Amino acid sequence: MNVKRIVPHLIVVLLVAFVWLPTALSQDDIVELKSDAFMKHTRPAAVFMHDAHNEKAGLEDCFRCHHLYEDGKLVPEEDSAGTACADCHALKKQGGQPGLMTAYHKQCKGCHVEQDKGPLACGQCHVKD
Template sequence: MSPPRWGPLAGLVVGVLAAVGASSLPTVPSESGWLSIAPPGAAEKPPVWFSHRVHEAAGVACERCHHEYQGKRNLWRQGQPVKKCGACHGPRPRAGRLELKEAFHRQCKGCHLAQRQTRRPAGPVHCRDCHRRS
């Protein structure tokens, strides 16, 4: 009797997990409060490093980033479950929703640029400042 061949089964399991994971946005939390946000699939750039603590300390309301829109109204409130960005924003735009990369850039970079206009401390706006190698 020969040992079982796990190669094909392992490939199938990895493929299914990759397909299921493509609808979500993987994050890796750390004890320091920083998250590594990497879009599913082959990324053009390294993941983005993000800290909830830094944003909370700056007085950014949760609803500024987390959202569940109906029309132009954000119905999401602090304490409600948070969906991963990839649940609504996919690799391509659909049904009036931005694709994931555009959604991130508008959300993050847009807010940081608006902060700069007020002459208050602001987050990064250049590719290399957000997409850092670990």
Template sequence: MRRYCFILLISAIILIVLQVYAQQTPPVELLEIRDSKFEQFGPYRYPSVWFSHELHTEEYQVTCNSCHHLYKNGQNIWTPKKQVQECSDCHGKTKQELTIAYHMKCWGCHKRIKEIYPPADVPTVECNRCHIKSVNLRKEERRIKQKLKNKQKKVGEIIKHLKIKGFYR
């Protein structure tokens, strides 16, 4: 009987700890990046890009106009008060041009981080790291939640010092 009570007590403690932990770690919101103009070039070859805005803006402190841009006379004049545009609003007379603009928004920064700090967990060449099938979204949410928990300070420091067109701080 004592053994049964002990097992019951341990089980209850584990459930309480899991419940408390679940309440302390809010769900990760993944945002979809999809440009409607790609459809004019035929069916999508890859799934949409999904990413964590929280990871980039809060954890790594990437400023809004590092990703969102609207250039006038060589200066990025985009502010959070302006509407977020699709890449195709300024780029993309051809599928190749639109694909390059679409990828450089993220890949240019990720590639530079990887060059500076090879152990960084940033997607660069594996298409499915950004183009995530809907069946894998929960797995990506868990991966991002783990990154938020681990606090990759080295990557944050690298981002602060990047000097890439479109990624100035």
């Protein structure tokens, strides 16, 4: 075994791992709020760092964002975590239930307005590359 030939390859592998690994691991918390229900996107999907947001906002209960309705009534302190918004919200408004885009905006922006914190302008969440 020729060590002089192996060392340069090992260094390259380690450098690639060193550069790539932190990037790969840091994306575990990034959620792109994107639904296939929207056929055409006019803006990029919102990027939402779930855990960092909840920590900064002091949110511990899932039901604060992941609400649950049964028979048209909010079920207090129950959540719909793990269920996609599009599973309950159609693209267009249905009766008293908001359409999908309105539901996203009402949930996020509504809380930001209520708390007087967080982004409100379109480009603050829907960031163009």
